[in-house]
Amino acid sequence: MARKSDTKRQHILSVAAQAFQELGLERTTMSEICARVGGSKATLYNYFSSKEELFFEVMNRSTEAEFEAVYSAVDPSTEDIASSLRNFGERLLGILYSPRVRANRHLAISASGHTQLGRVVYERGVQRGQKLVSDFLREAMGLGKLRQADPVVATKHLYSLLEAELIDRFLFQLLGEVSEEEIKLIADRAIDVFMAAYGFGGGK
CATH class of the missing domain: 1.10.357.10 (Tetracycline Repressor, domain 2)
Known part of the structure; x- marks a missing residue:
């Protein structure tokens, strides 16, 4: 289960990185990332509490x-x-x-x-x-x-x-x-x- 969770997290980070690169920080929304990742917004927020946290993790990775x-x-x-x-x-x-x-x-x-x-x-x-x-x-x-x-x-x-x-x-x-x-x-x-x-x- 932990491996599956980490795989999902890495997938979100990869998708988010592409979105931030294309749209920039300001125009990228959690809804946009959720639409690209698939699944519910609640699932996305289970991994990252905010767009800023997600952006930091993209940078940090x-x-x-x-x-x-x-x-x-x-x-x-x-x-x-x-x-x-x-x-x-x-x-x-x-x-x-x-x-x-x-x-x-x-x-x-x-x-x-x-x-x-x-x-x-x-x-x-x-x-x-x-x-x-x-x-x-x-x-x-x-x-x-x-x-x-x-x-x-x-x-x-x-x-x-x-x-x-x-x-x-x-x-x-x-x-x-x-x-x-x-x-x-x-x-x-x-x-x-x-x-x-x-x-x-x-x-x-």
Whole structure:
């Protein structure tokens, strides 16, 4: 039964992805998706509570494996915590500033004022990722790899530092392609500052 349910869910996601691609977020309705999938609207809502949730899952399906790889790469027990954070930073920025994720982030931001998409992305994407990093930092602090501090605040600082050189141009859609070399340098500078604040011996 579970396999059948998952197969149905994946079918809905595939159909919805095609509808969103053809019609866009605004013009796609749950009724339209239901008509394409077949069956009742109640069944559709059993899988996804709203169009915004469904759209998020469509977006998330294409990048979930990449994000999992990013967050699973950090090891709080490593001797070189700065190197682990640099690796994390490079990987995270590489995904966040890839063309596909940039487009999805812009869409979520632009739709936030009049739909629930922004809230869904924030709660299921942003907060989820930040909790994983917060747990990592908390453990690293407990192991004496970083100084004791509020890991939630430290996580906010880490994310802000990593995006500091790109976020303004991104928000105003003035950002061109970001090369791997640029991302590496940005991550290096961000982690230097982070380690100066939260480490015991400065940056590199």
